[in-house]
Amino acid sequence: METLSIQTRRRNEFVDITPLVRESLRRSGVTSGISVVYCPHTTAAITINENADPDVVHDMLAYLNRAIPKEQPDFRHGEGNSDSHIKASLVGPSVTLLVEQGALVLGRWQGVYFCEFDGPRSRTVHVQILGK
């Protein structure tokens, strides 16, 4: 398992970590199997989405911030970041990527994103690679 470091710069932000995940795979020497990218934080997540047009990420953040506002009736959590926890749980704490011929099997437009929902913060991501 490898642990990668990420510095986020805004409260809500998607950081393209595809290059980091590719380098981690290269170091492992695995040519066929899976790579699990895991977020150990409860106010951040991992997802896959288009990395060609940055407007896609803009629009997804716009939707999430509108659908899951920071202040909501009957919220109790004292830290004021319940929205961050909800976004993290819905987007999900990990992605499982496929590996073939020593490379990540990503679709033409796919990138792997670290999703910050309570930044800016110094964050980490774990990568576990299984296969041969």
Added chain:
Amino acid sequence: METLSIQTRRRNEFVDITPLVRESLRRSGVTSGISVVYCPHTTAAITINENADPDVVHDMLAYLNRAIPKEQPDFRHGEGNSDSHIKASLVGPSVTLLVEQGALVLGRWQGVYFCEFDGPRSRTVHVQILGK
């Protein structure tokens, strides 16, 4: 890894791919482990839901189309399918199924669905099976 082909027929549609995933497992000869079903598209996803009553899928699509409308304030992405990208990211790009005694471990009512959010299109799904 195997790649399966799927033809979708509507903009938003769930296609039951459980039989395809079962056949892929059979060909692999693996009897204990996991089967990762992965969608390489950024406007489609994979999920598990009830496959007995088709009304369950109808109701989930009705909810998604209402909760994530095609047109939204401050959307920028020029292709007009930001809703498709958001649905794809929230439903998720893959499912990890368990394998025991040479069979998929699915609950009594569970089926594996390819979720089209920007069809109709010709699509592919990758299946990676790990185990022994």
Added chain:
Amino acid sequence: METLSIQTRRRNEFVDITPLVRESLRRSGVTSGISVVYCPHTTAAITINENADPDVVHDMLAYLNRAIPKEQPDFRHGEGNSDSHIKASLVGPSVTLLVEQGALVLGRWQGVYFCEFDGPRSRTVHVQILGK
């Protein structure tokens, strides 16, 4: 693969199953790899979220119940639990946890939750562990 039993007590409820998942890992003897926690039900799910302050779970349930109400226009499914199926599919049927040095690699505040969306019921969860 191991199957664990869970008894839920409310219609919507998150049950912390981290101790059960830890015991399952210990019994496996695996020291490096992954542990897949899988829900075979179509009206329940698995997620990871904070387990320090119970208000986080309270707030997430409050959000889900408001965002995905039980009664919605054009719902057809006769059992009246379409909301449960939608919540289950969006939260997701499984989590993939990392294993290193014989332990689950969980962040400081992370716990593994069984998410009941149509209880109370007697439920099961499967755990499949891969690695060495």
